[in-house]
Amino acid sequence: MSSQDIPDENLPAEQEAAHGAVGVADEKNPFANPGLPPHEHRIQDTDERAAKRSERVVALLFTVSMLATVAFIAAYVAIPSDKSIFVFPIGHLSALNFALGLTLGTALFCIGAGAVHWARTLMSDVEITDERHPIAAPADVRAKVIADFKQGAKESAIGRRGLIRTTMFGALTLVPLAGVVLLRDLGPLPGTSLRHTLWSKGKLLVNMNTNEPLRPEDVAVGSLTFAKPEGLEETDEEFQTEIAKAALMIVRLQPDNIKDKRELEWSHEGIVAYSKICTHVGCPISLYEQQTHHVLCPCHQSTFDLSDGARVIFGPAGHALPQLRIGVNDEGYLEALGDFEEPVGPAFWERG
Ligand code: FES
Known part of the structure; x- marks a missing residue:
């Protein structure tokens, strides 16, 4: 067969x-x-x-x-x-x-x-x-x-x-x-690092361009100054990681122009310090318009009003920029009075 x-x-x-x-x-x-x-x-x-x-x-x-x-x-x-x-x-x-x-x-x-x-x-x-x-x-x-x-x-x-x-x-x-x-x-799990930056009570605000600690008289009306915490050098291994969270924008406003009560309390003689990191997807904010007190993120045009708690007035960002509470120490330098109270940058959780 x-x-x-x-x-x-x-x-x-x-x-x-x-x-x-x-x-x-x-x-x-x-x-x-x-x-x-x-x-x-x-x-x-x-x-x-x-x-x-x-x-x-x-x-x-x-x-x-x-x-x-x-x-x-x-x-x-x-x-x-x-x-x-x-x-x-x-x-x-x-x-x-x-x-x-x-x-x-x-x-x-x-x-x-x-x-x-x-x-x-x-x-x-x-x-x-x-x-x-x-x-x-x-x-x-x-x-x-x-x-x-x-x-x-x-x-x-x-x-x-x-x-x-x-x-x-x-x-x-x-x-x-x-x-x-x-x-x-x-990469490593972020842990609590997204909620904390290098800022803490007493840390001096250092001009990012000159590397010198800032005094109130160094911040002129109409100028936009970028600052970092003292002790953070560009040669440090963790510089890129830390500056991405701790970078600050310093602006001097007329105290009368500040509409937000908490913003006024956290400022010094009209000098306000805000996170430089956009709350949309984290681009560094770099444009400031003196007349309107608006700062603009160049990536997707989110616009924040620095005279009103840095709330979003245009664009895709979902949250105001976090503000850093500042003061002046005994030697006349601008210093932080603590860390940011909110996470900086793009938020992946609802902020309280
Ligand atoms: S990252 Fe700033 S608007 Fe998109």
Whole structure:
């Protein structure tokens, strides 16, 4: 008996009956062979031991994928980023990059290879023809599609082949973990650092251009002065991180022009200090209009009224600029009287 004559118990009766029968497919018999050579059974269709062998190969590939994903995570955690290795014929390269590429490549390759081997050796390979239909499928065709889908699921034997099913789901579940561990590269968790800056009671306001502590007489009406906390030097390792939160705008207003009562109390002789960081998406504010007391963010044109608590009068910013309470110390220098009472920059929470 040739392999072509062997009935396949996994196939539906009408499909099995159509094997080898040359004819034109129609709705009644979509499995009719449209002139192709007669269908030939594979060894796995007729020999259960060969099918088992294929099943083990597929399971092995999915298992290797799982191990490679675990190795990827282990390499990411264990290998220092500055370690290099020599790989012939490429030469010296980062050991971490090499390990990550090798393990993730293996994990993805094995999932693909396992799926291909599964489809080629164990899933149904019977030729099926179907007529073209109008794009809008009628209800009975949709029902047929669903029936075909269920039939396909049945023929894939995913229900019967538990080993493949388990290892495939294991491999597909583990592979996304490789992306999850890479989230660590977004940087350290912010903790409470977003709520605090370098400003504290007694810290002097230092002119960012001259690097000199500011006195009230250094701030002229109509000028816009940028300041940083004393002790923060551009050569400091944390300068960029800290200045992004602590940068100040200093402006002198006529006290009579200050409409907001709290703003007046937190100022010194009309000198007000506000965060320079826009509350929209954090651009540094740099434009000041003396007549209107407005400051403008150049990124998306948010405009803040410095004579009225720096409230937003135009643009996409959702919050007023935080104000720093200032005074003058015994030596006549401008000093902070505490930290900002609100988080600076773009707010991702509702401010109280
Ligand atoms: S960052 Fe200032 S308006 Fe967008």
